[in-house]
Amino acid sequence: MAAYEALCQAWEANRIDELGFVHDEEQPVQVFEGTKLAVAYDALSEIAAFAFAQLAPLLRRGQPVLENNEDAQQLGRATLALLTINGNNYAAWRYRLGLMHSHPDILPPERELALTEALLRKHPKSTLGWSHRRACLQLIHDRTELGAEAERGSAMAADWLTDEVLATEWTLIERLADEYPKNYYAWSYRHWLAAVVALHPDANRRRRQILADLQRTHVFAATHLSDYSAYHHEYTLWQLIIAKDKVLSRELAHLEECRGRVELLIQRRDLYPGHAALEEHIVRLQAWLATLPDAGDLISESEATSPVPAE
Structure with missing residues (x-):
């Protein structure tokens, strides 16, 4: 749980533009220069297990059920942790796309665009990551340029x-x-x-x-x-x-x-x-x-x- 919380806080408190995995037995998550995120290999399994545990209560027949903003924030954190480890996690990308449309205050597309860039620099051949970036641009276009008439x-x-x-x-x-x-x-x-x-x-x-x-x-x-x-x-x-x-x-x-x-x-x-x-x-x-x-x-x-x- 400690490594999971440290990872989520690192993403939330910093403008991360680069992600990497390192060998470090003392600190599971570190941020360098305010933009470089390092996650210890030994902490990956713990983070993934806790993220899945956070995700499970929200899922009903494969679709997340969000009763309040707290559930939406929990879904956003869990999916981000999973994508940090595996950039081709289809379910995580799909849930984030839905969350970006339903709760833009929690997952604004501008912030998601920057996050997607950092994830793609670690997972550059993630077809789902590139698709998500396209969706971010489309949503920004719809909201800022054409509004309801988009x-x-x-x-x-x-x-x-x-x-x-x-x-x-x-x-x-x-x-x-x-x-x-x-x-x-x-x-x-x-x-x-x-x-x-x-x-x-x-x-x-x-x-x-x-x-x-x-x-x-x-x-x-x-x-x-x-x-x-x-x-x-x-x-x-x-x-x-x-x-x-x-x-x-x-x-x-x-x-x-x-x-x-x-x-x-x-x-x-x-x-x-x-x-x-x-x-x-x-x-x-x-x-x-x-x-x-x-x-x-x-x-x-x-x-x-x-x-x-x-x-």
Whole structure:
């Protein structure tokens, strides 16, 4: 019980941004510099057992029954303790999601977003953790931007996904993808962000954010030649930027940029042979570009659809 209480208090009293397990027989839980949480290996089983004991009375046929705020706080503490130990605990993530919706005063999405970042840095390939982060952003969007009129789908493309929010998410994804290579779950989350950006009605903003994502992906791919997920994301971004841009001059420029990118990738492949992901990416881009009209066809099509000026 002592280790469990120490862990919960550490999370509640500090803005934890990093989590780790250590060998320490004297102190089960320690906080360094106010942001670094260390949990002793020897205390993990005790913490997990007590967390399950706290959780059991709240469960009725698999669903938590919360009669008051005290029960909600108990559920929040127990699930956080379990996720500290195992970032893929499905039940704990599901209960926290429900609690975030039903008791936002106890589990505010802004605080949950910061907590999710700390947990993902310890458990970077937790598909449920990335899904929960997505839910946090959606809830923040619903509450702060559209309120009661919030809708899913195209409404997700409102101004809530600012350049600053995107930069924060991209930085987290790139850091975890760098520390834990080929992190499919992190890139899938980034793919969702790109899909939301593509829904934005402002063409200039949409184009700017997709191009920024594309540039950062190029920088990442330059030092991660075997990361298939990064290449797949780049391919998706090229499709978005060319398909969404209806201005002929920019569409032509993007096509030329993409063809130039293929040439650069071919040079990189020849310089660093043996990377199957890079080779496959080149072939995919070449096959896709072959299906697109060339500059002459685009200009002819534009002239054919342009209104004839009155004499």
